[in-house]
Amino acid sequence: MPDNNLHRLPDQLRANLRLVFVGTAASTRSATVGHYYAHPRNRFWRALHEAGITPRRYRPDEFTALLELGIGFTDLSKTGAGMDHEIARGSFDVAGFRTKIEMVRPNTIAFTSRKAASLFYDRPTSALALGRQPAINGFPDVFVLSSPSGAASGHWTLQPWRELAQWITEP
Structure with missing residues (x-):
């Protein structure tokens, strides 16, 4: 899918969050419905709960409710949508991402893929x-x-998600 500002997902950020999830860009499905990690085959919402990051399994359309838990969302490309290889390299704004993070100063950030990292x-x-x-x-x-x-099913493991849950819940 070509880059298109109409497909932007809004950042869910505020000062002093305990955790911010960072993706590469919205999937086509997420861009269409306006919810983070919205594709039915995406494991994000199940992983959050199974790893112990959230007290229950949330739905993609409830993503704004995670701010109440101190969890925010952003992507490195706010204008691209689709699979990683479909996103124009020039739409990734790492400097803008760094600036956002330095402004809101969360405790932890978690890239939801090696590609984003x-x-x-x-x-x-x-x-x-x-x-x-x-x-x-x-x-x-x-x-x-x-x-x-x-x-990315062939590379899936819940283990780093569990490590993250343990890290953010330790006193």
């Missing part, structure tokens, strides 16, 4: 391990999660 770190996906990443001075704690997308 690779764009942020400017490193190949193969160079990134799942789980907690080395600290970046002045930046929130960073986790890289296995992609919940149905298209």
Whole structure:
């Protein structure tokens, strides 16, 4: 799908969130319905609950309710929609993402795929391990999660999601 501002998902950010999920861009389905992680085969909402990040399984149309739990959402491309390989490289705004995060200062950010993290770190996906990443001075704690997308089923594991849940719930 071509980049198109009509397909933008609004950021769900505010100051001092405990966690912000960061994707590459909205899927075609998410862009169409206006909800994060909306494709029926996407494991995101199930993983949140199964890992212990949320007290119940939320639906994609309830994504704004997660702000009450201290959880926000954004994407590296706010104008692209579709599968990662369909998103124009120039639509990824890593500098803008960094600025947003520095403004709202969440405790932790979690990239919902190695692709998103690779764009942020400017490193190949193969160079990134799942789980907690080395600290970046002045930046929130960073986790890289296995992609919940149905298209990434062969690489799915809940383990880094569980590690994230343990990290954000420890006193």
